[in-house]
Amino acid sequence: MRFISLVWFLSISSLGLAQEKEEAGGAAQANNPLANMTALNFHNYYMPKLNDAPNDAYLNTSWIRFAKPLSKGKLLLRVSVPLSTVAIPDDTRTVNAENGLGDINAFMSYNFISKPNATVGIGPMISAPTASADALGTGKWQAGLAFVAFVVKSPQFQLGGLITWQTSVGGDADRADTNNAAVQPFYFWQLGKGTYLRGAPIWYFDIENESYAVPIGLGIGKVIKVGNTVFNCFIEPQYSMLHKGTQPQLQLFTGINLQFVNP
Template identity: 70%
Template sequence: MKTLRTRVCLFMCFLISISVFSQEAEGNAAQANNPLANMTALNFHDYYMPKLSNAPDDAYMNTAWVRFAKPLSGGKLLLRVSTPISTIGLPEVNGNVKTLNGLGDMNAFMSYNFVSNPTTTMGAGPLITAPTSTNQALGTGKWQAGFAFVAFFAKSPIFQYGALVTWQTSFAGQSDRESTNNAAFQPFYFWQLGKGLYLRGAPIWYFDIKNDAYSVPIALGIGKVIKLNDTMINCFIEPQYSMLTAGTQPIFQVFTGINLQFM
């Protein structure tokens, strides 16, 4: 828990330091969390999971994501590519914790935005995951394909909400690895407090259909949006607690991130 306290303290110090550069931009703050926004974006996300179900007490996981999004065809299409860097910590018999680090499986999806206006954005398209992991424990060893659907509603300047739904299954890859079939539902909700400060939640409800495993967390965090020249900077911290789990899944995790939108 010392690591967790350190992360929280560092994040709060970062929030305080950047608030000096904050500008009034409530409209931009509302769009800063739109995953389909017509802006090039670079996001740095981290999930720290100090408590896992069906695992030893000292076991933990950490997954950092680098996500790049690029609108195409005048904003009708959006390409998003995500690269995970994972750490797994497992206790040994002697009491030490052995860590495994490396690249996970990269994924990408292309969204066709069939509804796109200032208050409502909806898109859907194909999703593909490549077996790029540097260690067998960090990936599936399979090519996977499926679909993604995204919706974002910003009819109110105070409250915005939406969801990301994905499904994918394996179709090729290492023959000695288990096939995959999984889905995820990510509701997200944002309550603007003014001056770029907002409350938020974006938990991912994950369902491993093949192995009857799942994780259904709830989340409530806080974020800050500022505009620095032509860049929107959105940083946040969001604790998440899983109401339901089956298999080895996070019971508690902390989601932190910095999103950059280039206007």
Template identity: 60%
Template sequence: MFLNRLKLVVAFFCFLLTFHAAIAQEGDNNAQANNPLANMTALNFQNYFSPVLTNSPSGTYLNNTWVRFATPFFDGKTIFRVSAPLTTINTKQADGTQSTVSGLGDLNAFMAYNFVSSPTATVGIGPNITLPTATDPTLGTEKVQAGFALVAFVAKSPVFQFGGLITYQASVAGNAERQDTNGGAVQPFYFWQLGKGAYLRGAPIWFFNFNEAAYSVPIGLGIGKVVTLGNTVFNLFIEPQYSMLSAGVQPQLQIFTGINLQFVK
């Protein structure tokens, strides 16, 4: 019995080594498809659907669609990214009535200078700003917010890639009657290439509101597919996320989906 189990273990590790070698031959496109600092112009369409919110009546939900555009300049050393959210908030009251608000949220932009830029690792830092462009007070803060963004992506292995995005911002101007903002976010991301463009992924956002002692710490595990057509890399994915820790009104469960496009030079 012991020898049979030992043979199975040896066979399994041989399979892993063979699998790793096969994936390593696929090139860098799949590894770089999820790099936010890649030296390529990118257009992303991403959606967060949150059917369950903590500390909220059953039937309350939130949907955020983000349209993001990123482009490199200065020989690829600097990346500029702008993000526009289209938000829908559906609230169910205790008496059963519902109200829905939809529209544009607050526009965010950051610029990162890559002080580390190599084929296997990229690290950038720069200013982060959010403008009060929301079409309804419920959808935004009515504050100009400023801070910084730090992002890193490591792709030393063609099979495993990882990194993270850290942002911080606080209000510096805006409607004096609205509460000031002071918050940060940490987004770890990790990717495991399965071969033929398929991969497992996780990119949850851990959000911390320092003013209200509110926070959300989700975990995520999903699957994606990278397809290259001509000079365009298409990256499609779906990723369920569940909040392990939270305080305040936060998404308990959300489905993260997206279609990311990179335009190869």
């Protein structure tokens, strides 16, 4: 009888550890931008304070992002649609806010490394001059490259980064040329039961105008699976450590990511 009880206890413990490991792995993959799952993300950046701008100036950009794996996960297409508000006071201190669609961009990543503990991809990137007002976009077609990596150091820690570069290749001849790069490191620390600490600031470099912003972020998120859908909600304050030009000093990054798991 004692032997049966011992076997039962060990079996339940093993199942519990296996379930805990599976949940930790699922929470880790919820933040993998190259995960082999269709995803729909809703992100928002609220920027209440800008450097080298009047105190009443602010920006707000909401992003709708759709990612679709192709060719059994070897390719990943991601399309991003921005909806922006640009509010800059004029000479009379009146705040004129411009609202509307920004420049839509997309990239196609080829995942040349695709392992349970590491995913690495690279591919072309393009931006279209779809902005509904001059203040909301560049007026230029832009093309470049995107490189992304996600490394699972352990069920608790994940690291990675997204690097993009693009430059103008056509569009409105009266608008300024563009040449910019962005580096987005991301780091996640799983606390258990779907809760995690996170950081995913975007270091932006406007090479054409010699301006930049290098923020650091630390926030918290929660991953919940409902049926075949993984919900990942988060909030992340960010502060710019280094900056030059009119760039965000403070911003609040919030979002909800949805991943659709194949049944």
